Amino acid sequence: MKAVPSQGITRRSATRLIAGSVLTGLALPSLTEKLAFAAPRPGVLNPADTAFLDEMERQACLYFYEQADPYTGQVLDRANNRASGGQIDPRFASSIAATGFGLTALCIADSRKYLPADHIRRRVLTTLQFYLRPMPTEHGFYYHFNDVKTGLPLLNIEVSPIDTSILLCGILTCRAHFKDPKITDLATQIYNRVDWPWMLNSGKTFALGWLPATGFLTPRWDHYAEMMMMYLLAIGSPTHPIDPSFWSNFSRPRVRFDKFNFISGHDPLFIHLYSHAWFDFYRKRDAFADYFSNSITAVRAHKAFCLSLNRGYTDDYWGVTASDWMHGYAAWGGPPLMGPVDGTVVPCATAGAMPFLPNDCLRVLRSLKEKFGEYAWGRYGPCDAFHPALAWYDADVLGIDLGISLLMMENFRSGFVWSTFMQNPEPGNAMKLVGFRNY
Numbered sequence: 001m002k003a004v005p006s007q008g009i010t011r012r013s014a015t016r017l018i019a020g021s022v023l024t025g026l027a028l029p030s031l032t033e034k035l036a037f038a039a040p041r042p043g044v045l046n047p048a049d050t051a052f053l054d055e056m057e058r059q060a061c062l063y064f065y066e067q068a069d070p071y072t073g074q075v076l077d078r079a080n081n082r083a084s085g086g087q088i089d090p091r092f093a094s095s096i097a098a099t100g101f102g103l104t105a106l107c108i109a110d111s112r113k114y115l116p117a118d119h120i121r122r123r124v125l126t127t128l129q130f131y132l133r134p135m136p137t138e139h140g141f142y143y144h145f146n147d148v149k150t151g152l153p154l155l156n157i158e159v160s161p162i163d164t165s166i167l168l169c170g171i172l173t174c175r176a177h178f179k180d181p182k183i184t185d186l187a188t189q190i191y192n193r194v195d196w197p198w199m200l201n202s203g204k205t206f207a208l209g210w211l212p213a214t215g216f217l218t219p220r221w222d223h224y225a226e227m228m229m230m231y232l233l234a235i236g237s238p239t240h241p242i243d244p245s246f247w248s249n250f251s252r253p254r255v256r257f258d259k260f261n262f263i264s265g266h267d268p269l270f271i272h273l274y275s276h277a278w279f280d281f282y283r284k285r286d287a288f289a290d291y292f293s294n295s296i297t298a299v300r301a302h303k304a305f306c307l308s309l310n311r312g313y314t315d316d317y318w319g320v321t322a323s324d325w326m327h328g329y330a331a332w333g334g335p336p337l338m339g340p341v342d343g344t345v346v347p348c349a350t351a352g353a354m355p356f357l358p359n360d361c362l363r364v365l366r367s368l369k370e371k372f373g374e375y376a377w378g379r380y381g382p383c384d385a386f387h388p389a390l391a392w393y394d395a396d397v398l399g400i401d402l403g404i405s406l407l408m409m410e411n412f413r414s415g416f417v418w419s420t421f422m423q424n425p426e427p428g429n430a431m432k433l434v435g436f437r438n439y
Contacts, residue, residue, distance in 0.1 A: 053409050056381050060406035061109040063380040064102035069148045073127025075102040076148055081378030081397045094148035097163040101403025103170030107177040108410050124174050128186035140194035158209035161199045165230040169278040176423040196234035196242050204249040223251040223265045226274035236430030247434035252288055257335035260301035263294050268333040269321040272298040273352040277407040279427060280418040286435045299353040305335040312343040316367035319349030323385045324394045347382035351405030354412040
C-alpha cells in the first residue's frame with residue numbers, strides 16, 4: 001500500500017497531459033446530449049433495486065459515522081471493511097475530502113433516518129466547530145491529510161484547494177439541510193474566510209496546492225477535471241471572490257474513442273463525477289458545453305473502453321477509476337489507457353456514475369453483489385476494488401470512493417444532494433455569473 005501522501009497526489013492527477021484547445025462558441029446539443037434527456041431523473045426503480053441501493057447507502061453512511069473521530073468529526077481516509085461491531089480503524093490519517101463527503105453523508109442519513117437525528121446533528125456541530133478552530137489552515141484552505149485526532153497535517157502534505165472544495169461542498173450541504181442557526185453560522189464562517197485569490201498565486205488558474213517549506217506547487221488546475229466545483233465556489237464567494245472570467249481560463253481538451261467524442265483530460269473516470277455530486281448541471285450549459293451530457297458520454301465511452309480491452313470485462317463487470325489495486329494505489333482507467341488496467345473492477349466507478357448511465361451501472365452493481373458478495377462486500381458495502389480471477393479482494397474501503405458512490409446513488413434516487421446543496425445562494429449565483437443557462 002502506498003503512503004498516504006502518494007494516494008492524495010495521484011487521486012488528484014497531479015501530473016496531467018493537456019491536449020487540444022479551449023472550445024469557443026455555443027455549440028448545438030449533440031445527439032448524445034438530446035438522448036440524455038430521455039433518462040428519468042430522479043430514477044424510477046422497482047422494489048428490489050430500491051432495496052439494494054438503499055442497503056448500499058445505509059452501509060456507506062455507517063462508514064462516515066463510525067470511522068470518524070467523535071471529538072473532531074474528521075473521517076478516516078480508509079478503513080478495514082471486515083471490521084465488526086463498528087470499531088474505529090486504528091489508522092490515524094484523515095482526509096478533508098472524506099470529511100466533506102462524510103458531512104454530506106450525514107445529511108443523507110438524517111433525511112433517510114438511517115441514524116438518530118440528535119446524534120447526526122451533534123456530529124455535524126462537532127465537525128464544524130473543530131474545522132473553524134483549532135484545525136490548521138492557510139488563508140482558509142486546509143491540509144489534504146491530517147491526524148484524525150489532532151488535525152495536524154501529516155508530513156510533507158500540501159494545502160489542497162480541491163480537497164478544501166470538497167470539504168466546503170459538504171459544509172454547505174449541511175448549512176442548507178439543517179437550517180440550524182449554529183450550523184449556519186459555523187458553515188458560513190468557514191466558507192467566507194477562504195482567500196481564493198491567494199491560491200491563484202498571481203496566475204490565470206489555481207495552483208495545484210501549497211507546501212509550507214517550498215510554497216506553491218508548479219502544476220496548476222488548468223484543464224477540465226474535477227475542479228469545476230472549485231472555480232464555482234471561488235466565483236460565488238461573498239467575501240474573497242475571483243472574477244467570473246477565470247471560468248474560461250482552464251482548457252477543455254477533447255478525447256475521441258470509438259464513436260465517442262467528449263471533453264476530458266488524460267484522467268481517470270472520477271473527474272466526470274465529483275463536481276456533479278453537488279452542483280446540478282442537468283439541462284444547463286455554458287458557452288462551452290453541457291457538462292452533464294458530457295459526463296454521460298464519458299461514462300459510455302469508459303464502458304466501451306473496458307469491454308474493448310479483452311481483460312475479462314463484460315456488461316456485468318466493468319468500471320475502473322483511481323483506486324487500490326493488488327500492488328498499491330493507481331490513478332488508472334481510460335480512455336485513453338492509463339496505468340496497469342488488468343481486469344480489476346472498482347465499484348465506485350459504476351456507483352458514482354449512476355445518474356449518467358443508470359441501467360448499465362445498476363446491472364454491474366447487482367451482478368457484483370450476486371457473484372462476489374461473499375468476498376467483496378463487508379460492513380460498509382463493496383471493498384474498494386477486487387480481481388476475482390486472481391482471488392484478490394481489497395481489505396479496505398476508501399472514504400472518497402464510498403462518498404462518491406453514496407452521493408450519486410442518492411442523487412439518482414431522489415436528487416437530494418443536488419436540491420439541498422443548490423439551496424445555497426452562492427452556487428447558483430456563480431453558475432449565472434459564468435454564463436450557465438437552462439435549456
